[in-house]
Amino acid sequence: MWPQQFDYQRADSVESALAAIGDNGKFIAGGHSLLPAMKLRLSTPDQLVDISRIDALRGITNGNGNLSIGGAATHAEIAASAAVGAACPALAQACGMVGDQAVRNFGTLGGNIAHADPASDPPTALVACGATIHIQGVDGSRSVSAQDFFVDLFETDLQDGELITSISLPDCSDCQCAYVKLPHPASRYAIVGVAVCLKMDGDTCAQADVAVGGATVKAVKCAGAAAALVGSSLDDAALSAAAAALSDDIGDWLTGDVAYPEAYRSAMAGVFLKRAISAASG
Amino acid sequence: MSTRIFGSGIKRREDPRLITGEARYTDDIKLQGALHMAVVRSPYAHARIVSIDSSAAAGLPGVRAIFTGSDIDLAGLPTAWLIPDSDLKTPEHPALASDVVRYVGDGVAIVLADSRYQAQDAADAVMVDYEELPVVVDPHEAAQAGAPQLHADVEGNIAFRWVMGDREAADAVFAAADVVVSERILQQRLLPTAMEPRAASAQYNAATGELTLWCTSQNPHIHRFIVSAVTGLPENKVRVIAPEVGGGFGSKIPCYPDEALVSWAAMKLGVPIRWAETRSENYLTTIHGRDHVQFVDMAASNDGKILGVRATVYAGMGAYLSTAAPGIPTILHGLLYVGPYTIDNVFCESIGVMTNATPTDAYRGAGRPEATFLLERMMDKVAGALDMDPVALRRQNLIPPFADGYEVATTLIYDSGDYEAAFDKALAMAGYDDFRAQQAQALQEGRYLGIGVTAYTEMCGLGPSQVAGAVGFQGGLWESATVRVTPTGKVQALIGASPHGQGSETTLAQIISSELGFPVDDIEVIHGDTTETPMGWGTYGSRTTPVTGAALAQASRKLKEKARVLAAHLMEANPDDIEYADGSFSVKGSPDQAQSIQDVTLMAHLAWNMPEGMDPGFEESQFYDPPNFVYPFGTHIAIVEVDPVTGSIDLQRYIAVDDCGPQINPEIVAGQIHGGVVQGVAQALCEGVIYDDNGQLLTGTMLDYCMPKADMFPNFELGETVTPSPHHPVGVKGVGETGTIASTPTVYNAVLDALSPLGVAQIDMPLTAAKVWQAIQNANGGN
Numbered sequence A: 001m002w003p004q005q006f007d008y009q010r011a012d013s014v015e016s017a018l019a020a021i022g023d024n025g026k027f028i029a030g031g032h033s034l035l036p037a038m039k040l041r042l043s044t045p046d047q048l049v050d051i052s053r054i055d056a057l058r059g060i061t062n063g064n065g066n067l068s069i070g071g072a073a074t075h076a077e078i079a080a081s082a083a084v085g086a087a088c089p090a091l092a093q094a095c096g097m098v099g100d101q102a103v104r105n106f107g108t109l110g111g112n113i114a115h116a117d118p119a120s121d122p123p124t125a126l127v128a129c130g131a132t133i134h135i136q137g138v139d140g141s142r143s144v145s146a147q148d149f150f151v152d153l154f155e156t157d158l159q160d161g162e163l164i165t166s167i168s169l170p171d172c173s174d175c176q177c178a179y180v181k182l183p184h185p186a187s188r189y190a191i192v193g194v195a196v197c198l199k200m201d202g203d204t205c206a207q208a209d210v211a212v213g214g215a216t217v218k219a220v221k222c223a224g225a226a227a228a229l230v231g232s233s234l235d236d237a238a239l240s241a242a243a244a245a246l247s248d249d250i251g252d253w254l255t256g257d258v259a260y261p262e263a264y265r266s267a268m269a270g271v272f273l274k275r276a277i278s279a280a281s282g
Numbered sequence B: 001m002s003t004r005i006f007g008s009g010i011k012r013r014e015d016p017r018l019i020t021g022e023a024r025y026t027d028d029i030k031l032q033g034a035l036h037m038a039v040v041r042s043p044y045a046h047a048r049i050v051s052i053d054s055s056a057a058a059g060l061p062g063v064r065a066i067f068t069g070s071d072i073d074l075a076g077l078p079t080a081w082l083i084p085d086s087d088l089k090t091p092e093h094p095a096l097a098s099d100v101v102r103y104v105g106d107g108v109a110i111v112l113a114d115s116r117y118q119a120q121d122a123a124d125a126v127m128v129d130y131e132e133l134p135v136v137v138d139p140h141e142a143a144q145a146g147a148p149q150l151h152a153d154v155e156g157n158i159a160f161r162w163v164m165g166d167r168e169a170a171d172a173v174f175a176a177a178d179v180v181v182s183e184r185i186l187q188q189r190l191l192p193t194a195m196e197p198r199a200a201s202a203q204y205n206a207a208t209g210e211l212t213l214w215c216t217s218q219n220p221h222i223h224r225f226i227v228s229a230v231t232g233l234p235e236n237k238v239r240v241i242a243p244e245v246g247g248g249f250g251s252k253i254p255c256y257p258d259e260a261l262v263s264w265a266a267m268k269l270g271v272p273i274r275w276a277e278t279r280s281e282n283y284l285t286t287i288h289g290r291d292h293v294q295f296v297d298m299a300a301s302n303d304g305k306i307l308g309v310r311a312t313v314y315a316g317m318g319a320y321l322s323t324a325a326p327g328i329p330t331i332l333h334g335l336l337y338v339g340p341y342t343i344d345n346v347f348c349e350s351i352g353v354m355t356n357a358t359p360t361d362a363y364r365g366a367g368r369p370e371a372t373f374l375l376e377r378m379m380d381k382v383a384g385a386l387d388m389d390p391v392a393l394r395r396q397n398l399i400p401p402f403a404d405g406y407e408v409a410t411t412l413i414y415d416s417g418d419y420e421a422a423f424d425k426a427l428a429m430a431g432y433d434d435f436r437a438q439q440a441q442a443l444q445e446g447r448y449l450g451i452g453v454t455a456y457t458e459m460c461g462l463g464p465s466q467v468a469g470a471v472g473f474q475g476g477l478w479e480s481a482t483v484r485v486t487p488t489g490k491v492q493a494l495i496g497a498s499p500h501g502q503g504s505e506t507t508l509a510q511i512i513s514s515e516l517g518f519p520v521d522d523i524e525v526i527h528g529d530t531t532e533t534p535m536g537w538g539t540y541g542s543r544t545t546p547v548t549g550a551a552l553a554q555a556s557r558k559l560k561e562k563a564r565v566l567a568a569h570l571m572e573a574n575p576d577d578i579e580y581a582d583g584s585f586s587v588k589g590s591p592d593q594a595q596s597i598q599d600v601t602l603m604a605h606l607a608w609n610m611p612e613g614m615d616p617g618f619e620e621s622q623f624y625d626p627p628n629f630v631y632p633f634g635t636h637i638a639i640v641e642v643d644p645v646t647g648s649i650d651l652q653r654y655i656a657v658d659d660c661g662p663q664i665n666p667e668i669v670a671g672q673i674h675g676g677v678v679q680g681v682a683q684a685l686c687e688g689v690i691y692d693d694n695g696q697l698l699t700g701t702m703l704d705y706c707m708p709k710a711d712m713f714p715n716f717e718l719g720e721t722v723t724p725s726p727h728h729p730v731g732v733k734g735v736g737e738t739g740t741i742a743s744t745p746t747v748y749n750a751v752l753d754a755l756s757p758l759g760v761a762q763i764d765m766p767l768t769a770a771k772v773w774q775a776i777q778n779a780n781g782g783n
């Protein structure tokens, strides 16, 4: 647990952070994914630029039907935010299920999604709820949908030297959304995490969004499962059809290991889809 | 006061320094001018070392020296439990491999540098060229013909073949029995995971020829012995200090290469050397526990009499035979095959097998959990085969109460036991009969509840030295202690054992206080330094309270007798007329005339007025070699609910009734049971080493290796019965391992009980949700 030598500096603005990062530098926010990797020497930056105290990256606002979360907002802040709880409870739940309180006090949403651990919780909620990731580099800024942001195992659309400045979500106070997970008993990361976002018209499901993580190499949007729910009254038959469709949705992305093989994770994705729907409608 | 301190749940006296961070561990000791050692470790489980190029590493900043195996002139690390009549082979275990590496983590070179970072940089830069060799990690596979071979002098990878009992006699009993049940039981590998990883620092004084080694040891006197043998330094020139040690669970008994290497480097370079392992290194190179593949049979008659137990055990030793390793799956295992039951026929063949994995050795319970598990698992299987209530079956076979000696078929003589009393108490606490009704009701609602009941006894308080010799343990198993009282009546108790988290500084002080009347706060228990403390064989096998405690009780009694005679002399009375109560000596009939223990102590030191023939001073030493082991016992019960949809297990209740004789400090007893139960339940439910086919440790961090967490457990419901040991001065038995020994089968059996309506009969531990779910799918096709 002895990292290679590196320099450290704290940035006070997005511009100064971008200017400081250099060729083999890394931004550090909570450090809860980066430092373990450095201690194992899986990551060997020569420069750390600390972005955790940049005010512009910290806040959470809700205006014009748009929830905006700073790239360096912590999981604890998001989980406790009334604005997030109202506009997107699934994300508040996902952030509230990250690690333990100490991890949530340090870890940030930007760091979490930049790291793109397949077993992470927040990405699944972000993909289901249609989030947009706002990115800034030395050459300007751009935005990308959460669905496109996550590319593969530990791989995102983020380019070297780019910073996630904020994450925005449509306000879905009029929908029912939830995130549930089956935690790994050792790490408490997700073996399977499922997020759903439903719009109901009376007893009929008018719109559905479903995403799965943990069981997959990245958070995957599940159109087939969503289609099986739309138009139904979320009855048992619809739920079973959705669970069956879900295994096709995630089939290409499925992952597993000796302890929790793909077959188990795939089956649990269906089980937790039902549990997510019941949590959302409960 | 003096009579009540024994049995009082006073707070642990070691805790303030532990919980405020003031304790000083090995790695807290800063040595002027010390270099830091990093070990270059093999990334392969089995490979020939073709070449080592350290030239680039040697040029890095701060690097002072790099040594490989061929530079090091240390004797190999000894195996110190040479079990007899087993054709034991002890393959060479060099401190650094110079020819072949045999497990991932095997050391091939050491780097000494100014800082730990620089040492690690250089270790990464040492280029080792390996030629990979075939790998075997499963002990059963490794014992088969054609398996990759680890050591030229260990044919077929079989390090020993230990047999207990008469095979033909056992086979005859099984052939004639009404019922025989059989199972292949996997006792998975476990990682001991003490909170403090291992560390070692050494300093050598060339002028005096003295080596001081600070290390994470459960037995500094044994470490001195072995370090002396490995380095060639005479024992009186080696001082081993175990400062605060943050847990061990057996993993800090053995002598490791790293301790030998810091000692050697300190002598070679003439500067102090420091080393501390990372958690990743800890998981790779600190011993692992368990690792048995067992083939077990149990025979019974149709009316529920257990007739015999028979097992063939393939015990994974890993790449080398660690210090005590051969004794664990043999002496500490097979001798426990009757448990608390009247079983007349036992047979065990235990085969120690070399594998390309981290060496195994004693881990909390060490051999006894593996025996208790197989007995209790097979009891439930017999109950199933006979369609009998598992509780009724156990009750019918329990050994009746005995107060002073009961010889069982494995030749052990149990000291005392009243198994049915503990059994009844636990069943009453659990509400067993009501539970069966609730279980049936729940099943109607599609809920799967299960109960597991374990009756156990175990052998601890190791042990009579004569027995140690007979079973090949290369040491004694006595302890010694000195009770030294200062002129002002403050007590220093110097002990050879080396507690490391058990609370012994408190319990041992309570024994002295109750014997001699000094307030417990005036008593300091000093341990962990071979120069300061008298000889002792260490803290393991639940032996410190039974063995060191007995030595202290007897030394205290000698002092009390001296005090009585001196008090009589000072009060000009006949010693026979002296009465003692609560730390005060008085003359029968004239209670106003009294001498406190402190008054007497002072007068013994001043020696102005001593009785004829009495030496001055107030200090006594005692060597204590126990006449027998002690045999704590009890009954544990678990109630679980299994979610058949996910395979997740909810441990709803845990009841433990333990009998460790009179409890010196009930809070500390409860703490030991809590910790032990947590570790044992974790074996049943979540802990387990996984290697891939190449011998890579897949559970190399706590991301994958599942340590138990508080939210996995209900509040434990503890009860006790009190059956004193007849041979012990204060009647106590050990309690450090009972929780681990009893809890694994208890929870395992509870889960299998819950799953029985689904047709699931066997799952390898740990019972992870995925495995439970898969077993349910396999049993009923997922319906």
Ligand SMILES: Cc1cc2nc3c(=O)[nH]c(=O)nc-3n(C[C@H](O)[C@H](O)[C@H](O)COP(=O)(O)OP(=O)(O)OC[C@H]3O[C@@H](n4cnc5c(N)ncnc54)[C@H](O)[C@@H]3O)c2cc1C
Pocket: A026, A027, A028, A029, A030, A031, A032, A033, A034, A035, A051, A071, A072, A097, A098, A099, A100, A103, A106, A107, A108, A109, A110, A111, A112, A113, A114, A115, A117, A119, A120, A121, A122, A158, A162, A163, A164, A165, A187, A188, A189, A190
């Ligand atoms: C014990 C433990 C348990 C955990 N359990 C869970 C869990 O159950 N579920 C879960 O989802 N996560 C879990 N985590 C991970 C946790 O959520 C991390 O905090 C998170 O993944 C990374 O956030 P961070 O702020 O610490 O990022 P850092 O470690 O600081 O950075 C991670 C990576 O992101 C980059 N980065 C950071 N911020 C930005 C930014 N704004 N823009 C661009 N790049 C950036 C860094 O350069 C680095 O490459 C756990 C972590 C620990 C230590």
